[in-house]
Amino acid sequence: MPNYIPKICIAFLLIAVLPLPISFYSFLRFIVCGTFALGALIAHERRRQDVPIYYGLVAVLFNPFFPIFHSKEVWVVFDLAAALLLYKTAKYVTAENINEPIEQSKVKDN
Numbered sequence: 001m002p003n004y005i006p007k008i009c010i011a012f013l014l015i016a017v018l019p020l021p022i023s024f025y026s027f028l029r030f031i032v033c034g035t036f037a038l039g040a041l042i043a044h045e046r047r048r049q050d051v052p053i054y055y056g057l058v059a060v061l062f063n064p065f066f067p068i069f070h071s072k073e074v075w076v077v078f079d080l081a082a083a084l085l086l087y088k089t090a091k092y093v094t095a096e097n098i099n100e101p102i103e104q105s106k107v108k109d110n
Contacts, residue, residue, distance in 0.1 A: 001035075001042055006090035009035040013083035017076045025075075029064035032082060036062070039086075039093040051092050058082050 012031050016024070040055035061068060061078060070078070 001038055001093050001095065003090075003094045005035055006039075006086050006094060010083045010086050013079045013086070016079045019072075026064065029062050029067065032062040033059045033064060035086070036082075039089075042093040043089075046092065048092050051089050054085060054089070055093075058085065 009031055012028055016028050036055045036059040040052040040059060043051035043055060062082070
């Protein structure tokens with residue numbers, strides 16, 4: 001995943017704590033769900049243990065097709081938690097570290 005995708009997603013999640021029109025939050029669901037679903041797939045391919053599970057849960061929470069409804073206050077917590085999770089774990093799914101986990105797994109197998 002290109003390095004700018006998690007950064008854009010984090011920016012949208014932080015903007016989401018503001019009172020905005022419902023159309024923004026509908027659009028946010030597509031961005032967050034897509035980013036975290038792709039991140040879960042990449043993290044799984046790179047043999048990360050827990051990152052795919054967390055990313056998958058966030059993707060389900062923000063999915064735009066079967067939306068989960070909560071109050072604005074609850075969504076602010078979800079938005080900030082998802083932004084923090086992505087900020088802390090983006091290194092596992094971005095292009096900078098594309099070979100790191102694969103090389104480590106090859107060393108362990110030999």
